[in-house]
Amino acid sequence: MEFGPYLMLASLEGAVTAAVLALTAVGLSLVFGVMRVVNVAHGEFFMLGAVLAWWIAGLVGGNPAIGFALAIVFVPLLVGAVAVLVDVTILKRIDYDPERTIVATIGILYIIQQVTLMTYGPEARPVEAPFNTRLALPWFEFSDGRPQMYWPWGLSTTSYKLGVIGAAVAVLIGVWVLMARTKIGLVMRATQLDREMALAFGIPVEKVYALVFGLGAGLAALAAVLIVPIQQAHYLMGHDPLLLSFIVVIIGGLGSLPGTVLAAVLIGLSDGVISVFFSPTLAKILATLLVALVLVFRPQGLFGARRA
């Protein structure tokens, strides 16, 4: 294959990574932005989403699309409910103190991980994709001075991968509409900007916190449901999304949603392209190097506002 088609393939793989990463990272960013909580257990909510998707999809027989549809609706709600429970029973009790929430969420990370190991087991299990047609992709070449379309061997993707990208874009637009156009979004932003004044104007800050924590975890779970037909569910699968989400959130600017999405696209695409042409390890090295550079030259992130 020539370079062009190869690059297109790499970009498509990267776009799938970027789509899932953007959802996960927006969840992390939302929780940090509104609550000032660094949620180390975020990757475990992702893992929980994948494992529960396998479980729910296994409950119903027949067409795999039915099981998957149930999973995509109920898994984020279920994981969100777990997160709300964590918020009310643990984070609220320690007053959202920055240091103590980090230690507490590390504890939650291990609890979720070990409970999953004890119940679900150490195996990696797949979920069948609801639709999965192979789509051959065309490329252009010049012959006789005119562009001609042809289908290079091996240049293909699946309809499911395109579906993942489409679904992620739709959900991200939904999150944006929620934050920018609805009353609940207004309340969340007010809480983010000044918690004490939000209280002084009747905003039930504790409920907002529980909701945001649930929403953040739900987004991670949704991302996991989308990726699990491609990647398989495993009890240790939460580490990479957590690390990459942190990288993305730092580069994009803590608490800035547009910055987070842009950084996710940047990291996801470059991860795809570099992994294909060089090695996945080099992709991680470069992403980490980029974080270091951002922290040195623009500590507030690409889109973050400088804090006084």
Place this chain on the structure above:
Amino acid sequence: MLELKSLDVGYGKAQVLRNFSLDVRAGEILCLLGRNGAGKTTTMKAIMGLLPLMSGQVVLDGQILSEMAPHKVPGAGIGYVPQGRRLFSELTVAQNLEIGLMVKGSGAVVLDGVLELFPRLRERWSQRAQTLSGGEQQMLATARALCLEPSVLLLDEPTEGLQPSMIEAIRQVITVMRARGVAILLVEQRVDAVLSVADRVAFIENGRNLETVSADVIRADHSIVERYVGV
């Protein structure tokens, strides 16, 4: 109307208010005067439920505010204009006011009434709060509090850093609110900015009550002010 009954309040172990009492009546302006760090802002926050009370009670018309969850206090009818404005800086003028309206679920009628007092805000309608001038920000902070149709208005140094014409505008709005029967608690460091509109003046020092006198007494004899807050 609003009564503070022997409040003890502090931040952690550092106690700021000691056995502090105060009452504000409907349709009067009570000015709370004291030096820096005397406990004026702490008093405001204690009323709003933003600081836990060690002992004492805050009562509004028989309702014990200090036993409510903090986010229920504004709904009881207390509008707070904090020191330094504390607007929701990245939200627009419209959104800041909407948050004020949400407290009691008030609608366009209340909003129109408030904007009549501050017509300037209409011109700045979809501008972000942080882009307004200092005077406009103070107007917005006051308007936001008025949006919840308060029966008690708390103003913490509303004239700080404003030019005389703005101070006059704020003074007029306060007078209008008094005429409507609102109880107004006004915290100031500079007495001259507000003495002309105050009905009573309460002095506070080191978190304790000093005397509370009628504003007429001070207007006649300024030496009382020098004694308590003079440098």
